[in-house]
Amino acid sequence: MDWERLELSPRILAAITKANLKSTQSVFVVSVPELQNLTKLSVGDIRKMQKEVATALGKHEMVTALQMYSEKMQFPSQHQKLSLGCKILDSLLRGGIPLVGISEFAGESSAGKTQIGLQLCLSVQYPVEYGGLGAGAVYICTEDAFPSKRLQQLIKSQRRQRSDVPSDVIRKIPFGDNIFVEHAADLDMLTNCIMKKLPVLLLRGVVRLIVIDSIAALFRCEFTAKDSFLKAKHLQTLGAKLQELSSRFLTPVLCINQVTATVNSVQNNIGLLEKNGSPSLGICWSNQLLMRVMVTRTPHAAPQDYPGCVLRTMEVIFAPHVPCSSCYYTVDLDGVKGIDKESLR
Numbered sequence: 001m002d003w004e005r006l007e008l009s010p011r012i013l014a015a016i017t018k019a020n021l022k023s024t025q026s027v028f029v030v031s032v033p034e035l036q037n038l039t040k041l042s043v044g045d046i047r048k049m050q051k052e053v054a055t056a057l058g059k060h061e062m063v064t065a066l067q068m069y070s071e072k073m074q075f076p077s078q079h080q081k082l083s084l085g086c087k088i089l090d091s092l093l094r095g096g097i098p099l100v101g102i103s104e105f106a107g108e109s110s111a112g113k114t115q116i117g118l119q120l121c122l123s124v125q126y127p128v129e130y131g132g133l134g135a136g137a138v139y140i141c142t143e144d145a146f147p148s149k150r151l152q153q154l155i156k157s158q159r160r161q162r163s164d165v166p167s168d169v170i171r172k173i174p175f176g177d178n179i180f181v182e183h184a185a186d187l188d189m190l191t192n193c194i195m196k197k198l199p200v201l202l203l204r205g206v207v208r209l210i211v212i213d214s215i216a217a218l219f220r221c222e223f224t225a226k227d228s229f230l231k232a233k234h235l236q237t238l239g240a241k242l243q244e245l246s247s248r249f250l251t252p253v254l255c256i257n258q259v260t261a262t263v264n265s266v267q268n269n270i271g272l273l274e275k276n277g278s279p280s281l282g283i284c285w286s287n288q289l290l291m292r293v294m295v296t297r298t299p300h301a302a303p304q305d306y307p308g309c310v311l312r313t314m315e316v317i318f319a320p321h322v323p324c325s326s327c328y329y330t331v332d333l334d335g336v337k338g339i340d341k342e343s344l345r
């Protein structure tokens with residue numbers, strides 16, 4: 001809170017500035033004699049200062065979840081979501097990806113995680129009325145090279161994929177120019193990118209989506225089992241910074257994660273691995289997430305409307321605004337598409 005917003009006399013405000021008291025909360029942390037010493041004000045003035053700060057802080061009323069839910073207009077950021085660029089997938093996620101927090105898409109190889117990340121990089125560039133945020137994206141690759149050719153394919157097919165958006169709106173968006181690609185080959189590069197480069201781009205307002213593909217790759221090769229404490233510390237630090245950036249700039253963070261095959265005791269006896277595996281990085285990383293979605297390939301072909309495509313499932317494992325639920329989807333030349341349950345009957 002700013003000192004200027006408090007109803008204090010110019011004499012007291014001048015003394016505060018001279019004493020270099022930056023935070024209003026410091027009047028409760030520093031003792032009265034110390035404050036007197038710093039500001040050269042009387043005890044009466046110090047008490048007045050404390051009373052003003054206490055009154056101003058008390059003005060922040062508690063808000064219940066029900067109020068947030070029912071008074072949509074008053075809490076736009078809690079209700080606004082970033083669309084996945086497909087009505088069926090958006091309806092599974094109650095509108096899309098929440099603006100504040102880390103959302104994870106985890107799944108086996110070829111499940112379509114990168115395709116979802118790329119589609120979101122395009123979707124974020126649409127105006128708000130079409131589910132976007134009117135800004136670009138940062139795509140951080142840790143393992144594979146950025147799939148530029150596939151991105152160009154997706155850009156070319158935006159008119160087909162986004163038939164809900166007028167073609168002159170699509171034509172005006174320079175999709176390829178608004179995606180900032182960063183390659184982080186090791187943990188130091190990833191940390192440097194998150195701590196230093198991302199804040200600069202976000203401050204300029206050119207970016208409203210961060211995609212990390214994938215978060216587990218670097219942790220897998222840099223830490224052995226006996227470094228678990230250090231690994232947890234790094235994960236917490238990165239998670240906390242990403243959350244801070246997300247909430248400060250109302251920017252969704254999408255982390256793509258791999259799965260680790262787990263063996264339970266019964267399956268171990270007969271030598272079988274668990275079917276879909278569990279998301280990598282364990283409980284320490286799971287605690288940093290707002291939402292976790294699992295994507296998997298099924299052995300079945302998609303319905304006739306999607307010739308040659310594989311049927312995939314998208315399942316919400318946890319999220320504050322969505323119950324555990326799932327839907328089918330597929331990936332074709334135009335991008336990621338949810339499949340209407342009716343068409344599977």
Ligand SMILES: Nc1ncnc2c1ncn2[C@@H]1O[C@H](COP(=O)(O)OP(=O)(O)OP(=O)(O)O)[C@@H](O)[C@H]1O
Pocket residue numbers: 107108109110111112113114115116150153258310331332333334
């Ligand atoms: N041009 C295309 N046309 C049709 N389908 C495509 C096209 N490009 C990619 N796909 C589909 O997307 C799948 C690859 O998806 P993606 O690269 O997102 O997997 P992933 O989950 O990120 O895997 P990994 O963890 O190995 O990176 C392919 O197997 C294919 O089914």
